[in-house]
Structures are given as C-alpha cells and as structure tokens.
Amino acid sequence: MDNMENKHKVTVSKRVRKPSVHRRNLRIATLEGVPSTIFQVLLQGQFLTGFLLYLGASSSQIGFVLALTTLVNVAQIGVAFLIQKLPSRKWAMVTFIGLHRILWGSTGLIPFIFPKEYWVIAFIALYTTAFIANTAGGVLWSSVISDLVPARVRGRYFGIRNTVLNALGSLVMYGGGIILDRYPGGHGFLILYIVVWIFSISNVVVFFFYPDVPFEKSEEHKFLPMFKKPLKDTLFMKSTLFLAAWLLLQNLTVPLYSYVMLRLLHINYETLSLLNVSQTVFMMASFYVWGNLNAKYSNKRLLFFTLPIIALSSLMWGLLSVMPMLLVLFAAHIVFGVGVGGFNQLAFNFIIGDTPKKERPMYMATYAALTGLSSFFGPLIGGQLYEKIAHWPQWTQVYGMQLVVGTLMIALAFLLGRRILKDE
Template sequence: MQPTPLTPAAREGALQLSIYEGAFASIFMSIIANGLVTGLALFLGAGPFVLGVLGALPFITQLMQLVGAYLEEKTGNRRLLSVWSEALSRFVWIPIALLPLWQLSSTVSLTIFVVLQVIAAALFGIAVNTWSSWMTDLVPPERRGRYFGIRNTVASFASMVAGLGSGYALDYFKRTASEGTAYAVTLGFGLVFAVVGIVLLRLQAEPPMERRPRVPLREMFLSPLADERYRSLIVSGTIWAFVVGVAGPFFNAYGIESLKMSFADLAYMGIVTSVASMVVFPLVGRMQDRYGDRIVMLVSAVCVIPLPIGWILSTPDNLWPLFGTSLGAGLFWPGINQGLANMSMAQSPAQARGAYLATYGAVTGVGVVLSGLAGGVIAQYLRGSEFMVVGYMVNHYSVLFIGSILLRAAAVIFVLRKI
C-alpha cells in the first residue's frame, strides 16, 4: 500500500513546529557549548590531550550516522528513530550532571566522563542522520535556504539567551556554592529544555519515506563514494573538518586558562556571535537560493581564515580582539555550515538519502577525530612552553591557532574552490 503524502497544511504545521523544536534543542546545545564541557573537564583534572580527545568525539556522532542510515532503511520510520535516539542521548547527561558532586578520584571521574560523552555522542549520531533525512524530505527544495535561514535565526536567539543565562548561573553558583554544584545545576536546567524539544520533535509530522529495493549493506555505504560528484564533496568536507578541528577544542580552554575569562565572559562572546548570526541567517538563505550554496560557502570560508588571530591578540585586560573574532564567526560561519549541509542534501538521491548523508558524516568525522587527536598531542607536548612572536606571547594553544589559520587558507585555495 502506497503511503499517504502529507497534506499542505500538515507540511506547514510540521515546518512551524520544527522551528520551535529547534529553539528548545538549541538552548540545551548552547548550555553545553558555552564552555561548560571544557570547564567541567578541567574541573575533573583534564589536560590538553584529554581536551583533544573530547574534541574528537564528534567523530563518534558522525560515525554512528551509518547506523542511523541502516536503521532508517530497515524500519522506514525516521521520526521514531530520531525521537528515541535523541531522548536517550540527552538522558545520558543526567549522570554527567551528577558527576561533579560525587567524591571520586580524578582518574575515575575523567574516565566516567569520557565514556558517558562517547555514549551520548553515539546516540546523538543516529538522531542526526535520521533527522537530516526527514527534514530534507519535509522542506521543499526551493524554500530550503529561506526556511533554514528563519529556523537558524530563531535557534540563534534561543542560544544567545541560554548562553548568557548559563554563563551567569555558572559564575553565581561557583561563588555561592561550589564549582561542582554550578555544573550540576546548570546542566539540570538545560536538560529540562532538552526534554521539551524532544516532545515537540515527537509531535512533528513525517512525510512518507521513498524506499529503494533492499541492497546489500556494503553497497549501501559504498555507493556514495562511487558517486564522483558526491565523493568530491566528502573529501572537501573531510579536509575542512580537519583544518578547523585542529584548534577548535582548545578555544574555550585558552579563554579560561590563559585569558582568565569567566563563564559570563564566554557567554557574552557567544551572544555577539549569536546576534550576528541572527542578522545574517535570513540574508544567507536568500543568497543561497539566488546564487547557490557553493558561492556563498566559498566567500564565507575566505572570511573565516583569520578569525583565530583574535584569541592570540587578546589579553586578560583586553578582550576586544576576541570581540572581533566572535563577530566574524557569527557573520561568516552560517554560510559555511548551512552551505555544506545544503549541498550534502541536494546531491543525495531521494532513494538513498540516509546512506549518502551518513557516509558524508562518517567520513568527514575522520577529519574531526584526526584533528582533535593531533591538536591534543601537539598541545600536550608543548604544554608549559611560552615564547614571543612579533611582540605577542604564544603558548601551546596559540601554536594550534596559528596552524589552523594557515591550514584554512590552504584548504580554501586548494580544496574548497574545486567543489
């Protein structure tokens, strides 16, 4: 029996609901991204190498997209898979929130922390793949740029408010109670919003999934690599993930340790990024619909090349260079992130979309894990080293920031422009 397509009213209702769901999901993501995970890891005794390992965890998320694609092909029910995998990934954060309150040794605490992070990342990876396939079929191609521009704007506003609130909450409870209590309470608040987002996701309608004849598992995941055009996108995305990921896990650690920033300071920088993103998301969406994802992505990639320099030029008494970096991140990263996402959606055939998106995520995840581990090893090896470069003090983290700038430039010149 042929599944019944969504009515126009049902489709519009689902699109509206997804905007609200994205806002609540973004609140939780903003809280854990606002230096909280880095701060908690440092509180538990993590060094640069452990931070690098944590920075490589998105690889687990991306690798598990292959599992999501397989389950999607097996069941044909993307909503069920998305809801349950995301719900379970969030519930794993409950023991993470309680961990700083337990009287455990640093080694035991860090081990539990990393293991739970791996589990959460793995479960979330299934949700990412099935949700991406679901949304690709839900959003009409001619509206994709504008729709995600609006959705991302709302999500950015929610992230901005959550980032500021969580930053103040962390600093407040650190002063009035204890640092462990600060992490536990802030994560607890975040989980409440995560649950609301999951409920909204459950209520969102799913269009019928276009099924293809059953194919061997090996063929399912190798076919995207045999597609020359899609393979080029995968290779480019993997290289870009590496050059960005070399420094990515260490920005917040540098802010906390070297620049002596409070969580509120980190939140303010996040707000600058969020406000800029809110302004440009609709514009980026319209430009993508008019000029194409590739052009917008390339221009944006050129503009993010020098952004890490703001961290190096900042000092505990002068964070204005970092303000410029935060502003630039909000203005230009949307064009890259949404551009690559749109291209991966557009170039994946409807009957094999889950497998294509999963393969893209898994292979680009290799770039993430290699960059995180490489950055962790380099930072650990150089830990404690400080030297002057053109009048500025450079430490083990700064070396990674400089390396990322050079690698970004090389990637734009030799890789991204050939997509």
C-alpha cells in the first residue's frame, strides 16, 4: 500500500513539474523580448530613417538600407543546412545574435570616428555586417522557439507575447520621439544610442538563460536533397511565392512612410511617434484577436483576411486630398496595424506550424529567402520611384504612390490570394 502511494506521489509530482518547466521556458522567452524590443525600436523605423537623414542619406540610399535586412535572408538557406551539423543550437544562437547587437549598436559611433563624407557608407557597411550575423541568429532563434513553445498554445502564447512587447515598444517609441524633438540632431541620437548600448548588452545576457532544447535533425545529410524538400512541397511553395509577391508590393511604400512624413509632410518626431504608437496599440489588440481566431481557423485562411485590411490602409492615404492630414494618417496607421499584426503573426505560425518538424529550418530558410528577396526589391524600387517623381506634383509623392500600390494589392488579394490561401 505504501509503495502504491509513493508511486502515485511520484506520478503526481512529475505531472506538476513538467508544466512548470514549460512555463519557465516561456517566461524566459518573453523576458528576453524586453531588452530586444527596446534595442530594436530605437534603431529601426522612424529612428532609422531620421538617423540616416542626419547622416546625409538620400531617399534611394534610405530605400537601399531598409531593403538590406531582407536581402541577407537569402543566406538563411546555407545556415539551415549548417545548423544540422551543430551539437548545440543555443551557443551558436547566442554568438550570432550577440554579434548582431554589437555591430548594429556600433553604428552610433560613426559620427565620432569617420569624416562626414563617409558617414553613410560606413553605416551601410556596419549595418550589412550586423544583419548577415542576424541571418544566422534568426534561423537559430526561430528553430529554438518553435521547439520551445508547445503547438497547442502557440497561437495564444505569441499573441500575448507580441501584445506585451508591443505595448513596451509603444512607450519606448514615444519616449524616443520626445527626446529627438527636445534634443535635435546629434545630441538626441547620442542619448538614444546610450540606451541602445545598455539594452543590447542586457539582451545578450538574457539569451544565456535560454534552455538548450533537443534538436530533431533532418533525415537528409546532403545539401541538395535537404534543399529540395520544401521546393517539392507544392502547397508550401504556392503560398510562399504568393506572400513574396504581396510583400514586394507592400514594401514599395510602407518602409518609406517615415521618409514621406519627415521630409515631405514636415511632421515632427513626437507626432510621428504618436502615429506609430497608435499603429502599435491596435496591432497589439489585434494579436489577441488573431491568436484566438487561430485556435479555430487555419493560418492560411486567416492570412487571406489580413490582405484587404493592409491594402485598405494604403488606399486611405488618398483621403489626404479631402480630409485633415493628421486624421487621415492616424486612421491609416491604425488600419495598417490591425492588418500587418495579423499578417506577421499568422505568417510566422504558418511557417513553424504547418511544416514538417525535422525539415523546419530549411522550410523557414526557403520562406525567408524568397520573401527576403521580394522585400529587398520593394524599398529599393520604391526609393528610386520617389527620386524619379521628385519633380512631379507633390500629391503624387505624398499619396499617389500609395493609391497605385493599394489598388494593385486589392487586385492581387482577390485574383490570386483567394485561391492560394484556402484550406486544403
């Protein structure tokens, strides 16, 4: 009788302990996102565009820089193969993510080290190297997090995690905007970079506490057979190529919104921060809604419903011709936040949830490479187009591009998206 009671206690103890390990791992993954969010918010979006303008970059150079982060994603295919050879993913992940944080943060030292005529070139060199390191770190992190988060809670967990981190990001974004308005030019960016350096180091430290979860490796040991696995998956490739085409259109204008508002509409950083905060707040609210819907409906079906919302946000810029500027911009940012929040969350869940576990790194890399190429050419072409129409009537630069792109997105969504992003 005592033996049976002891066995029962051991069984109950195991049942209690196992979920606590999962909870601890998820807590670490959420905690890691805090310094990462602060670090990245202050170095991207409006702050990246503003810093590049401070360094003397043109619209085409800004478009090129915004596109670089996605171009290097092509290298993820090689990384996905090489990580199969690693005995441990954790320390490789820490190394590459650490390099990314250090190199990106060091762009703040450019005005102190280089002559002014080399500022933009030096930024592009450091930024490119940082995101090459991030390519490897991103594959490793996605692989680890997909194993860390149980499939049954994945939709809700990422919904909650994204909500918390985007709430934090909104506060940081607004605070950063106030600093740049109060301390214009190099002084303001120096303050931002001091904060960046503190939290980039903190972020790397938290990664040391990530668990080294077991890694189910591919059954293929050679590169070509492993590379061909996702290419032979017809449903995966059709969806991925469609999403790549969509991102090409979307990125013709969206990454350059900050350029339009800062340079053409002469909006100050505080107002720009409020616009982005409103976008983020509604994105956060949408994470919870999309996460709950994802428990009932497939990733692909919900992905389709995000497309018209994103297209509508682009078309809304046309209202600048008849309505007050700030009212239109706030409305367009809010609608975009709802759409792109769902798109990003569901696209990520599609890659880590609807793909074979053992082959997932190569599937992720293939998706990242194809969408990365299209996302690279989007801002690059967009930046060039803005330069070519610089002497056209101002409305063509302020909202004309958005109207054309929004119309094309609507056509793509309903002509192809409805057929491709459907339940099989």
